[in-house]
Amino acid sequence: MKLKSLFDGGVPVFLAPMAGVTDAPFRKTVNKFGATATVSEMVSCEALIRNSEKTFRRLTGESNIKIVQIMGSDPKCMAESAKINEDNGADIIDINMGCPVKKIVNNNSGSALLKNEKLAVTIAETVVKSVKIPVTLKMRLGWDNESKNFRSLAEQFEKVGIRMLSIHCRTRSQMYGGTADWSEISDLTEIIKIPYLVNGDIKNFNDVRVALKRSKANGVMIGRATLGKPWLLNQILQKINQGNDVPSPSLEQQYEILMQHFHDTLDFYGMEHGLRIFRKHFCWYSSGMSGASNFRDQINRSDNIKSIEKLVKDFYKNHH
Ligand SMILES: Cc1cc2nc3c(=O)[nH]c(=O)nc-3n(C[C@H](O)[C@H](O)[C@H](O)COP(=O)(O)O)c2cc1C
Structure with missing residues (x-):
């Protein structure tokens, strides 16, 4: 190259x-x-x-x-x-x-x-x-x-x-x-x-x-x-x-991007290690959104992928 x-x-x-x-x-x-x-x-x-x-x-x-x-x-x-x-x-x-x-x-x-x-x-x-x-x-x-x-x-x-x-x-x-x-x-x-x-x-x-x-x-x-x-x-x-202005993705799209990134991380490292690595990304993706700190607390208290997926889904749905 x-x-x-x-x-x-x-x-x-x-x-x-x-x-x-x-x-x-x-x-x-x-x-x-x-x-x-x-x-x-x-x-x-x-x-x-x-x-x-x-x-x-x-x-x-x-x-x-x-x-x-x-x-x-x-x-x-x-x-x-x-x-x-x-x-x-x-x-x-x-x-x-x-x-x-x-x-x-x-x-x-x-x-x-x-x-x-x-x-x-x-x-x-x-x-x-x-x-x-x-x-x-x-x-x-x-x-x-x-x-x-x-x-x-x-x-x-x-x-x-x-x-x-x-x-x-x-x-x-x-x-x-x-x-x-x-x-x-x-x-x-x-x-x-x-x-x-x-x-x-x-x-x-x-x-x-x-x-x-x-x-x-x-x-x-x-x-x-x-x-x-x-x-x-x-x-x-x-x-x-x-010279093009590309808008930021809608919240709905951001949710999809976040979930894909999350699942790629779980696939790459395995469930347990992947979740540990990804927790900080939940913080960064949600930064500046109302209720983000409560959302992060809830995510950080859970080790269950299904419950975390639901928390993320509900959090983004509430912002639509
Ligand atoms: C968490 C973190 C890890 C970093 N790891 C590396 C690294 O592995 N190699 C490197 O050259 N710089 C590393 N850096 C420095 C960044 O590449 C960059 O030079 C620095 O963050 C300043 O740029 P920014 O203000 O755009 O973040 C790291 C920075 C951060 C915040």
Whole structure:
């Protein structure tokens, strides 16, 4: 697959990887509406090597474009897991250098690599050399306000063959606090030739417009705003590239979307695990609707699929 083809439809709109959220059933739901591409949840290179085929299938499900995000700190392990993914059918490998979570950072992985440019670039180079498919990379602005080194890193990543960058416009020390500074990355157009996506706090079409203008990015990557709204990326794609206003689905349609997503999740993980995973999605789908908190309490107290289906049906019926 050619990375360039992702830009054929105009401005690309990517679903951001979100561990524990953007699993195969969620990405299937988003892809049914439309998105340029969706990225798998991150997976540690060690886990991939240990259980390669099963992990790959679990990560990619029925995605149309299979982008697998790998995370780790050992160049050899990262390269090996990239190769395994390629052999299993991945279209693109994405390297995680943005995750701020302590457990990951303490392992010198994710955003910790921003503090170690030499290792970061060695990982990028080793992974690029290990596969024939395109390798992309997701990062933050730097470790903290005093060490925003994304410009120098971007330049080095391009040199070793990284084909696209996604940049969450925060530092690691900001975690998810404050606001993403889209304008910070605008001078990347003068530093690198590879495309880059702007990411962080983009919630709607207006944010997309402003973020693209301020960042001069080639496309956008959106995460949290899609929770409970798997149709959002398609609305943005249509509006920005065709000028079409696509209305949000009616509540009746939202009910159908939610139920299909729920059943896909149960099929994918099995009843018990699937229900545990899906509970948060009930919260997100119902967010902003009257009586949502009572609805969530009731759902969270039940372990019975049939009763949950009835609760959901009644809740949506009451809103018609
Ligand atoms: C629950 C959750 C899980 C995440 N998991 C990942 C991940 O696996 N890999 C990654 O690169 N970023 C991960 N992120 C970061 C998002 O991809 C994204 O950069 C961040 O949420 C900012 O974008 P947004 O404001 O559009 O959500 C995660 C974010 C959240 C909220």
